[in-house]
Amino acid sequence: MxxxxxxxxxxxxxxxxxxxxxxxxxxxxxxxxxxxxxxxxxxxxxxxxxxxxxxxxxxxxxxxxxxxxxxxxxxxxxxxxxxxxxxxxxxxxxxxxxxxxxxxxxxxxxxxxxxxxxxxxxxxxxxxxxxxxxxxxxxxxxxxxxxxxxxxxxxxxxxxxxxxxxxxxxxxxxxxxxxxxxxxxxxxxxxxxxxxxxxxxxxxxxxxxxxxxxxxxxxxxxxxxxxxxxKDIRNIDRSCLRFPGEPCTSEHLQILVRTIPIKEGHKLRLVWPITPEIHHYKEGPCRYLGHLIGHEGEGSLYYILKTLGWATGLSAGESDSTLDFSFFKVEIDLTDVGHGHMQDIVGLLSNTFPSYSSQVSADGFLMSYLLFAR
Known part of the structure; x- marks a missing residue:
């Protein structure tokens, strides 16, 4: 042993x-x-x-x-x-x-x-x-x-x-x-x-x-x-499983999907394909970016959206991570007023983080979801 x-x-x-x-x-x-x-x-x-x-x-x-x-x-x-x-x-x-x-x-x-x-x-x-x-x-x-x-x-x-x-x-x-x-x-x-x-x-x-x-x-x-x-767990020397390739190609990018939710309310979800953070776990880029976007203090994206009366909550971070692909998601709980300003909110997100917006332009939106009440 x-x-x-x-x-x-x-x-x-x-x-x-x-x-x-x-x-x-x-x-x-x-x-x-x-x-x-x-x-x-x-x-x-x-x-x-x-x-x-x-x-x-x-x-x-x-x-x-x-x-x-x-x-x-x-x-x-x-x-x-x-x-x-x-x-x-x-x-x-x-x-x-x-x-x-x-x-x-x-x-x-x-x-x-x-x-x-x-x-x-x-x-x-x-x-x-x-x-x-x-x-x-x-x-x-x-x-x-x-x-x-x-x-x-x-x-x-x-x-x-x-x-x-x-x-x-x-x-x-x-x-x-x-x-x-x-x-x-x-x-x-x-x-x-x-x-x-x-x-x-x-x-x-x-x-x-x-x-x-x-x-x-x-x-x-x-x-x-x-x-x-x-000690009695058997070992058959099974090779580690890998699933290379991206689940999203160009045809899956830059699309907007509207859905009807079960619960009443409005939610905007933006998703980008990224390199899994596990490949850069020491630097932690997703945690860093998630902290910046999710910050709620004065001058932050959420502070602006809340002040405008457009949002009641915001979260950001890596999701669906595997060894070969991952997604970065920003999810915003919208008010009835904010529901009508989705494009403005996307613009604020890009303008708040110029360096990140350039990455968005390069990769394109993977998906943008909008949940709205019946």
Missing amino acids: AVGKEEEILKARTDKREYRRIVLPNSLQVLLISDPDTDKCAASMDVSVGSFSDPDGLEGLAHFLEHMLFYASEKYPLEDSYSKYISEHGGRTNAFTASEHTNYYFDINPDGFEKALDRFAQFFIKPLMSADATTREIKAVDSENQKNLLSDGWRMNQLEKHLSAVDHPYHKFSTGNWDTLEVRPKAKGLDTRHELIKFYEEYYSANLMHLVLYGKEKLDKIQGLVKDKF
Whole structure:
């Protein structure tokens, strides 16, 4: 087992916690954090596979797998025993599926941490993806999607995907529903559970996983827990997945889309394709630009819009980031008066930041969305 040198991890002088990076023999990379003053312990496992890897005709499979891993394991076959244990020991647990990642995490009272880790590790060792649970969890995914249909934010995100290049995985419907996970697969003679297990076996490899543990114990103790609980995750040396190319070409730029929202109100969203900030994480250009545009003090863009009575809120920053592409979004909550001054607001944004406006001219608007009341 390789152990990273502690001095390689930079931390603030006021940070009293101890850190250590290790790599298990199965190539699982782990960050250990020891904090004797904490009243909660936590763990997070990130798997480098997400909705971009959904097979054609099985949109939402990665998200469905996220749901199924919570169900049970061969070692702990009692349904929902993991979630119940976490709750009984003062903790919370959840997960999310992104484009290139799926993340599972929990926190818990310190006295329940070790047993929680044992249950958590079984997600990635021998999950029990039984036939009984398959239909029920597809319904759970469908229910989640039905809820999202009533969310303006989710609807806008799906609209952005719909307007992108059809041959790029960003275009896919990533949540999944009853149609994509049950009706269509059956029509093609596919067994969703069989495809789910195949997906898990193909992508859930230890070398594509990164684990973080946060506990009260000394680093050596936490390291011992990791070695004991996670050493049996199989490693098939799966290559890291990449999805090169831009989801937006010239035909997707400089367009204005008007939509009718679920909730009454007006919102203007402007989106630009950019280089992912992860390639410049030390400089943080998106965070810098987001701070400038989102500043609310006197003389700022928001201050001007608020003074004019055109806006009640403004946010800016990177969104939908992957290894190969990203977007920078500015979202403005408009008043009824501001709703009629959209072009003026876009002009103010460009004039407030001349250096940025030149970049806008070079790249062009990707999309501009305007939400208006019925």
